[in-house]
Amino acid sequence: MFDPEYFSIENLIKTGLPPLPASVVRVSALLSDMNVSQTAIANALSLDPILSSRILRLANSPIYALHGTVTNLASAVATVGNMAISEAMMISGISDSFGRKILRSAAGKEIWFHSLATAMAASEICRLAQMRGADEAFSCGLLHDIGKLILLRADYPFYIEIMARATDEVALAAVEREVFGFDHAELGTAAAIGWKLPAAVSHMIRFHHEPSNATAGIAMAHIINIADTLVTLKMADAEMDELLISKWALAFRIEVSQFEMIWDTISPRLDEVVQTFS
Ligand SMILES: [Fe+2]
Numbered sequence: 001m002f003d004p005e006y007f008s009i010e011n012l013i014k015t016g017l018p019p020l021p022a023s024v025v026r027v028s029a030l031l032s033d034m035n036v037s038q039t040a041i042a043n044a045l046s047l048d049p050i051l052s053s054r055i056l057r058l059a060n061s062p063i064y065a066l067h068g069t070v071t072n073l074a075s076a077v078a079t080v081g082n083m084a085i086s087e088a089m090m091i092s093g094i095s096d097s098f099g100r101k102i103l104r105s106a107a108g109k110e111i112w113f114h115s116l117a118t119a120m121a122a123s124e125i126c127r128l129a130q131m132r133g134a135d136e137a138f139s140c141g142l143l144h145d146i147g148k149l150i151l152l153r154a155d156y157p158f159y160i161e162i163m164a165r166a167t168d169e170v171a172l173a174a175v176e177r178e179v180f181g182f183d184h185a186e187l188g189t190a191a192a193i194g195w196k197l198p199a200a201v202s203h204m205i206r207f208h209h210e211p212s213n214a215t216a217g218i219a220m221a222h223i224i225n226i227a228d229t230l231v232t233l234k235m236a237d238a239e240m241d242e243l244l245i246s247k248w249a250l251a252f253r254i255e256v257s258q259f260e261m262i263w264d265t266i267s268p269r270l271d272e273v274v275q276t277f278s
């Protein structure tokens with residue numbers, strides 16, 4: 001039986017929002033300091049053994065194509081760099097707080113994979129457009145559909161049924177509004193506020209389906225929307241919409257062909273990251 005009180009934003013945030021691990025908050029604060037030393041980052045990371053082992057694993061992955069094995073954290077930090085640490089930390093934090101049970105379920109895995117791909121695509125788009133904030137784009141991409149994970153965690157069979165009623169994300173948001181009175185973008189915004197994430201992140205989550213309505217962080221909302229659409233089309237094996245791509249290309253001064261290249265760049269990394277963090 002559908003319980004509107006249980007499915008209210010207030011209740012889902014109060015009872016269904018897992019805390020972000022302390023290590024995420026700690027390392028995140030360190031990374032925001034431009035002058036922080038890699039030793040300080042390695043020291044902070046060493047307090048979180050799971051995150052440390054993931055960073056070591058990443059440093060030894062084919063992405064970095066190193067000669068020899070990286071066995072200590074300080075070398076791993078130097079190898080992967082601050083940007084990759086901050087990405088790894090966000091992935092690690094979200095995956096730990098939501099738990100393996102949800103992220104390894106069929107629907108959870110799909111949402112998680114989609115979020116990781118959107119994060120990587122968003123940060124590539126940022127780089128190609130020569131815009132600052134590739135790390136912010138990554139976090140925003142990773143979190144844009146966090147509302148879906150919260151709903152899945154709240155009632156798995158029920159939310160599966162809701163998801164099955166829609167063919168794409170915008171249609172899903174409409175079904176959610178009809179059933180719950182809010183959509184996953186609104187719920188995700190409340191989660192970002194609950195986690196005390198920067199206002200730019202919560203704003204982007206709110207407008208990721210309708211970036212033209214954003215009143216702040218408009219470029220980021222558009223980038224996430226493009227990354228989201230690009231990944232959705234690619235994962236559905238659908239043709240890239242030429243008209244859409246040329247519109248994006250024009251807006252961000254990126255060649256049309258580069259959108260195909262973005263996918264080719266992120267796909268091999270995606271598999272590696274999924275293996276490291278699952
Ligand atoms: Fe969405």
Ligand SMILES: [Fe+2]
Pocket residue numbers: 114118144145169228
């Ligand atoms: Fe999405």
